[in-house]
Amino acid sequence: MIYLDYQATTPLAPAARDAMLPWLNDRFGNPHSPHRMGREAAAAVELARMQVAAPFGDGGRLFFTSGATEAINWALKGLMAAAPPDRRKLVTVATEHACVLDTARWLEKMGYECAILPVDRDGRVDLDTARRTIDARTAVVAAMLVNNEIGTIQPIAALGERARAAGARMVCDAAQGYGRIAIPIEHCDAVAISAHKVHGPKGIGALWLRDGVEPEPLLHGGGQEYGLRSGTLSPSLCAGFGAAAAVATERMDIDLHHAAALRDRLLVALGPDWQVNGGMDHRYPGNLNLRRDGVDAGRLISELRQIAFSAGSACASGSGRASHVLSGIGLSDQQARASIRLGFGRYTTEDEVDRAAVLIEQAAARQWEWA
Template sequence: MNRPIYLDNAATTKTAPEVVEAMLPYFTEQYGNPSSVYSFAAGNKEVIAAQREIIADVLGAKSNEIYFTAGGSEADNWALKATAEAYKSKGNHIITSKIEHHAILHTAEYLEKNGFEVTYLDVDADGKVDLDALRKAIRPTTILISIMYANNEIGTIQPIREIGEIAHEHGILFHTDAVQAFGQIPIQVDACHIDMLSASGHKLNGPKGIGFLYIRTGVRIRSFIHGGGQERKRRAGTENVPGIVGLGAAVKRAAATMEERARHEIELRDELIRQIESEISYVKLNGHRTDRLPNNVNFSFRFIEGESLLILLDMKGICGSSGSACTSGSLDPSHVLLAIGLPHEIAHGSLRLTLSEETTKEEISYVVESLKEIIAQLRKMSPLYEDFIKKHGSEK
């Protein structure tokens, strides 16, 4: 292969050329501060408003319900912390799941240290939340349910509509971290009873450093950053106009190409899964086989270490991941894989490959051939594998 095969699109995506082109004037020509009163700068207020409309239309929301942030992690922090503060007179209990992104889990842990109680729901072997367990976890003091739309590691899509219905039946706010799902699959906030939703630009071919939090009208969420009147006094700071324009362009592009892109990615995703399962022994597909993001493939390979696998793949020009990019430096196995019931030794041998609209069948074939070679090489050096073969005989 003449170019790197980039299969880590869950970590970040390439900024689309048309997105870069849309952003450029706001660095060098239309660079005024939107809060200034003169027309040269004030025109950027209208530009920001136009991007809000684009995003709101895709979600079936109102434009004044879209609040720009520096990314998905900030939006997650805002949703949990500000809701906890605003609704603490009603209760101090929050429900989430054990497979959330660390932007949710670490924020929940912070809130626990400050007097709040958090229930972390188990998930099944496919990574799905059990709706009956969710109902049983609800207390009179529950003020928020936060369940991610789709998992960033194993790609499993949650029953969001049903979760939203349960939340609203009990008068509880419902937040979803949709960082991986937004732009990949259709999302309608009213149909799914979503009160707050987090998203990030760089997951859908937009720029890094920009995202948004959807906040339904009537939700009494507090300001997250103080110091100015921006974002209707809820998020102070001079607006990132180039980033907002880039996000709007990326959302518009994602909405226009979603159906065709999903069809292409699902075809290649399923072919990659098929080839790995048929040509490599002792593997396990992680995540739901069908209710998963169009571009997500996650496997555990027995008797190997994921870190060694990633290094050898990199030497062949293949970019993958062993899990979330935010925790890729950790030596601990993925909390998501442990939550779906994998033992440590199998969870350590995991590989996440996330495709894009640019991924080709030729690349998929090259990746599988490379995996076969690398895994055979690593297993030859594994005493665990040697002992297993001695005990159980040769491979299938």
């Protein structure tokens, strides 16, 4: 199997697997228990917290969550609930992940105001529109660092500056960016991340909060995680996340260069019939969202079972709806349904990219021949 779906999830790093195994065997203590096994587990959790939080520097705290979806829900619902009565507005972007957009819709039902910023053909927000929209009534601005479908990098620093000038909090969904590119942390108040996007285990993520930023809790119970996020932590998942984060931080430049080289190779191999969705500038290189007119992406995926790739977000797979991201950048439903997403990274080889390009091109040519 040639795996080209790195935006959906990434292969587990060997270092992460090794870090997890002891906590799945005889070192199974609850990290919130006072005895020796509990203290050992708690120490492993705190080491992992330091490893994951290292890229954020000083001036904040990192809270483990079940994933980026929980982290985003907590940040948005919690910060909106904690905002003063004259700030009832959330500003976000049309191409955000469903965890942001669906939370925004829920907040609207709760009586909050939500403003959705459009994007241009490259998938980037217009900063003039953003500046006009982010006003004195705004409590939270939420934007994704790297888009999960087309790889567009949003101007988080500029959005964060505007949010701060208006007295609002800046929430960044960095699930696709953490460990891959630098996060403009100085312009953020809350950052959501996920382990399985950086070669860590599934089922764990984190929310980084700047000092002084304290959303209302989303989960209530035993008061774990500084009293703000209840629930027993898994030392195994935390250790795996920590190890994966440490490797990603160390290898960021190497991995970025490798992804860029694979992208260039893949574009050449597929040829001029394939068009890139979204701009090539301000884009994470490990993502290629491509379309070829007259091709049915769903049929392509079902025919090429020796390649793992997708037509968009794994979270929206099977919905039957055209991608809201591709619609947001101006593509028609027909163009969106002719689009595929190829994601690659650290463990993808040049040979895999070459073989995948041949198979994809052959399958697309057959569709044209039989049309």
